[in-house]
Amino acid sequence: MIFAxxxxxxxxxxxxxxxxxxxxxxxxxxxxxxxxxxxxxSAAPIVVNTHYLGxxxxxxxxxxxxxxxxxxxQILETGGGLRHALPLLGDGPVMTLNPDVxxxxxxxxxxxxxxxRDDMDALLALVPLDRATARQGAGDFSLDAGHRLIRRGDxxxxxxxxxxxxxxxxxxxxxxxxxxxxxxLIAEGRAFGMIHPGGWCDVGTPQAIPLAEALLRG
Numbered sequence: 001m002i003f004a005x006x007x008x009x010x011x012x013x014x015x016x017x018x019x020x021x022x023x024x025x026x027x028x029x030x031x032x033x034x035x036x037x038x039x040x041x042s043a044a045p046i047v048v049n050t051h052y053l054g055x056x057x058x059x060x061x062x063x064x065x066x067x068x069x070x071x072x073x074q075i076l077e078t079g080g081g082l083r084h085a086l087p088l089l090g091d092g093p094v095m096t097l098n099p100d101v102x103x104x105x106x107x108x109x110x111x112x113x114x115x116x117r118d119d120m121d122a123l124l125a126l127v128p129l130d131r132a133t134a135r136q137g138a139g140d141f142s143l144d145a146g147h148r149l150i151r152r153g154d155x156x157x158x159x160x161x162x163x164x165x166x167x168x169x170x171x172x173x174x175x176x177x178x179x180x181x182x183x184x185l186i187a188e189g190r191a192f193g194m195i196h197p198g199g200w201c202d203v204g205t206p207q208a209i210p211l212a213e214a215l216l217r218g
Contacts, residue, residue: 001085001096002034003078005051005071010204011100019053021099022060025203026213031060034099037160041109043095047088051075079176083168096178098159102212105198108160112194121190122163122182126155133201133215134208141193149182149191158200 008020015023021031031048038046049069050057058068069085076084082096093116095109108125116123129139135156142153163181171180185191201212 001047001049001069001082001089001094002031002038003049003081003096003098004031004057005049005054005075005081006100007052007075011206014206015052017053019050019056022056023203023209025102025209026216029060030099030102030203031057033102034097035064035066037103037107037109038095038097040107041095041113043109045088045090047085049076049081049085074175076175078178079168079171079180080174082163082165082178083171086165086168089165093162093164095162096160100203101159102201102203102216103158103196103198104200104215104218105196108158108196108198111196112160112162115194116162119190120162120192121167121185121188122149122161123192123194124149124182125158125160125196126193127158127196127200129154129156131200132156132158133199134204134211135202136204143193143195147192147194148189149186149193151183151186155193155195156200158196160196 004021008015011020022029045067047067047069051071067088069088112123139154140157141155142150182191199215201215203212
């Protein structure tokens with residue numbers, strides 16, 4: 001699942017008339033870059049959720065084998081959005097991907113799939129804070145000796161994961177962050193991290209676009 005429903009407020013004014021996933025970096029939209037990763041990893045089915053200026057995203061995807069999970073009314077955030085899309089995704093662990101980042105190095109989804117084990121309920125891709133280009137703020141996680149997630153630390157969630165969505169049914173709210181599910185899994189020792197060895201850039205603001213393009217050139 002590719003999360004494409006957000007309002008893109010940090011990317012204004014570029015998102016005043018265009019949704020953030022259609023912003024281009026080095027001549028290619030963020031959404032298309034995310035789709036490249038998903039297809040190279042043989043992910044199927046591929047689902048994209050929409051909300052803000054969603055008709056533009058649907059037109060962009062027209063004719064492609066992509067399912068659309070429309071979020072009419074309120075935006076559902078990552079947890080509510082994933083739960084809403086489950087009828088399109090089917091059973092079992094799900095890959096999720098934020099499109100507003102760029103990567104260099106190995107395909108992060110392929111790497112996650114290779115590292116996934118049956119004792120995991122979540123496996124998050126991480127990058128060290130000192131390699132997190134354009135990141136604003138502190139880190140998110142650290143890892144114990146068994147690569148289990150610990151809240152707070154010098155690693156950043158990189159916007160890609162594999163997660164079992166079963167426990168989403170037990171969360172009463174309609175709109176909520178996947179952080180809610182992560183906290184449950186961390187408490188049970190079933191949430192893990194994988195450090196991505198390549199480059200990474202958070203393309204969340206207009207100022208980050210040239211940094212992302214420089215990373216890709218390098």
